[in-house]
Amino acid sequence: MFSAKTFLLFVAAAASPLATALAENGTVEAADFWAMFCDDTECSQNCGQSVQVSNPGCLNQNGRQSIRFHGGDVGSGDYSLVISPSGDCPCQESCSSIPTNTECWDISRFQDAKSFRFIGGHCDGNNC
Known part of the structure; x- marks a missing residue:
């Protein structure tokens, strides 16, 4: 048994x-929780496939304006979003800590970014 x-x-x-x-x-x-990149600032239009926030892989999501979080304890981890000016995440142009206890994060200020990746912990210095 x-x-x-x-x-x-x-x-x-x-x-x-x-x-x-x-x-x-x-x-x-x-x-951890999951993220979906969306085309509008309200997390309601053309949201993509869910990705695990703990996965540090590169996400070529240029033109996206928000991220919808779901599953697990949303925003309970210590994660940041690294923003790159070109595809395939070659460097860090800027970085922002993921806000806690939010289901929709407006990232329209990064609209010109070509790729993103999530990292555990806090941001290092920009290196682009």
Whole structure:
């Protein structure tokens, strides 16, 4: 049969698949939240595919004006958005901490950016 630990892991994972994740050591921990880049400042038009905020991969999302956050504890992590002036995230032109407890973040001031990436922690100095 199931051990108590296995049973608890199963129950926790089934109860909220977006809010929990299985860590390498076999314990359940809170998962981070997700982001969708959108064409308008209200997070309602042509929102793209969801990406995990903890994924540091480059996102070529030029012309986007907002980010809709969802899943997990939205904005509870310590993450920042790195902004690049050209595609494929070659450098950091500017960087901004993700606001906590927000579902829609107006990023229209970065409208000329060609690519973005999320990083854990705070911003380093600009290097473009």
